[in-house]
Amino acid sequence: MPDTPRILIIDDDRAFRVGTGALLADEGYQVEAAPSGDAGLDRLRTEDFDMVLLDLRMEGRTGLSVLEELRGSGNDVPVVMLTGFATVDSAVAALKLGADDYLTKPCDNSLLRSKIKAILARREPVLGAGAARIVGAGTRMKEVLRAISRVAPTESTVLLRGATGTGKELIARAIHEESPRRSRPYLTVNCSALAEGLLESELFGHARGAFTGAVNERKGMFEEANGGTIFLDEIGDVSPGMQAKLLRVLQEREVVRVGTSRTLQVDVRVVAATHRDLESMVEEGAFRKDLYFRLKVFQIRVPELRDRPEDIPSLVGAALARWNERVEPTRRVQGVSEDAMELLSAYDWPGNVRELMASLEYACIVSEGGRIMAHHLPEEVRDGASSISSGNGSGEARRAEARAPEAVRRYVAPDAESEREKIVKALEDADGNRTRAAAALGMGRTTLWQKLKEYGL
Template sequence: MDTILIVDDEKNYPLILSAVLQEEGYETLSANSGPEALAVLAESDVDLVLTDMKMPKMDGIELLQRIKQSDPELPVIMMTAYGTVEKAVEAMQKGAYNYILKPFDNEQLILYVAQAVAMYRVVKENRRLRSAVASRYSFGNLIGKSKPMQDVFDTIRKVAPASATVLIEGASGTGKELVARAIHFNSPRRNQPFVAVNCAALAESLLESELFGHEKGAFTGAVSMRKGRFELADQGTLFLDEIGELSPALQVKLLRVLQEKVFERVGGMRPITVNFRLIAATNKSLKEEVGRGTFREDLFYRLNVVPVVLPPLRERLEDLRPLIAHFIAKYADERYGDIPVRHVDKEVERLFHEYGWPGNVRELENVIERAMVMCSGDTIKAEDLPKDFKQNIYKDSVLKLDDLPVQATLYETLAFVEKEMILRALRKADFVQAHAANLLGIGKSGLNQKLKKYGIDVAEAAENR
């Protein structure tokens, strides 16, 4: 519940304000003077201060300045009589969130309060994330000893101190947002906001308002001005996930913001200047989208300053063990402290290595968490794995022998099985021959010989997958 501190030397106003705000679901505290308000703030978590302008001992402006010294982002709304509006404007210039005239209109008061509290929630969330930097985002949630992941870590270390735009490409579930957060929290902007937007989650009209913000009355339902993600990310980092889903119209508008660092809110005319670092992510190949004409080439080059490609889990199976240990530790400590799970047995490891992991690291985490709930001892066994996962493993591992002639000789049967195993390995490796050879336990030259032997055209097989 959000807490509001009401400061006024008149006894009636705090009582009236408390009644109005408590009816809206807020918790209220009160103080009769500036010094008393500072004492309350020192002992309580407060999300908004409503203070009168004219008070003995310490007026509203002095109280505002004292508050901003200890917490520059805590919103303060000034209450003032008509005759002191100039003072209220001065307070706004010194950091007050807004001001309201006495006697106040309840609806206007509730609106201002809701806006200020919502803004401060974003501030608190960013503070919470910043406090987790050391344990969570210094590559802590990015697990991997494999060469592809070590290359990713090396890129993060090099790019984090700069302000260059980063484009992260990788399939769903590979950890694109974790990379974005790692870059931000290891950069000079670490103490500024990290603002994330999923471009695929909102309709075009809603996404435009989400990014640019809107002015009051810009469209039906726009009852007040709202800052967009560009403004909220000012001086920090803006993370645009699934950027390949942007419509052509929004691509043009985003390009202008990246080029000029200036935009207008929806329904507004005033240019707003921002300074943020952009990190974009996509599960598509934007270069291919450019070739198809669905993504602007000039925007692609603006985004692709520093590319980071995240490999799918099937291409870094040597990371399975550290990932498994990481997720077991995470859920044993965070959610299931009474469950003593600490290991997986050899059969589970074998099944994990045989599986193609279409959902990548996210799927592995889900399987581990569900297995921990079902496990009755300290070691996850095959019977603890989710039923649907075991069915997927079965589908992934069974060879299709339907086309094998009933009267096939032993040689013909072995040749048929070998060809099917090669095709299965190619599918699991997404038709990357080096990875398929690794899955088969043979060298790439050995795989090439067998491809020629069985007349397998890899490109054709990929098209007919």
């Protein structure tokens, strides 16, 4: 959770929004407000909050409707339902949909304050060594860590959603290592890397003579992982026939080796991952709806690196520490220059954490010890702005830079007051979008974030 927790009030009663907002602001919280359910959902789709105070009865979309859509999208931000029309039925409905608590209006201020403090306190993840390898202190990754802490102790199937290179395998391993199955096997398979016949044999095993080359009987990964966890990466790439066989494993907890008809019982927890839009695939008939619902019992959405730039310095530090552990003392890197960190923070990272790690390893090699300077970074990182102008850019940061060619130059203010004024103006021109403002000012997003804190903005 950030130093100043963000609370969103969704209520069509202006007096309540203003009064409660002032009360919570006095408690040190950063408070935002939305006058309707639709407006609140719009904020929640694009911004991170630590808690939502949600009115049950509003004109248009009701609080229960907002809560249902919120939980259906995988957003598990704490929600306290508020209403002046308390009934047992509405309380039960709200709690069933995933509300964290329920209060009636007018709220007792001391009770509201205590409930908010208690809910925020228990949202801090309690994690062990398995999740400790996951680097990230920003809001997005804290949400991922909280999700791991919630689901790991259960037996539920987990579906990891996110772009390639975001670290889904690391999260899958953390779920296993934080679970009661941690002492049992953990196996992983990339479903897109094997042809259907090979994947079936790999997962379910085969009998002797089942196909050419099957000279011996072999156990499959589901048998080998009995009592443990199996990670099915790129589950969206499996064929319809394989989808049916995987559905049987999840429903019946049994497998059939290739070349036999005998069923074998297995006790395996499944964690699956995909970068594909499974919902669209279901609509198009390319992915089984019944398997989709079996997989999405608990979803974790893994953010792209460009959506959590505040974590880049920590990721860089972790990567350099691993490099220094593997090399001779004369090859150890002493750190990263400010200019190099600016470039690392400003780059859009289409390959996500995987690309960042590869870029840092390259920089460690060419730096030959000492400190990583800007010119040690790969060309695509250093020349991001040039890539945009040639049509190769991607992402919000690059689109912003394409609209602001002056961002190629480093911005230097003549004095602090002038710099503060220019930052305020840039934020106003960008409608509060920090990525566009940073690009217009010619500074990295991390630098802008630091200056906002420095100037109290």
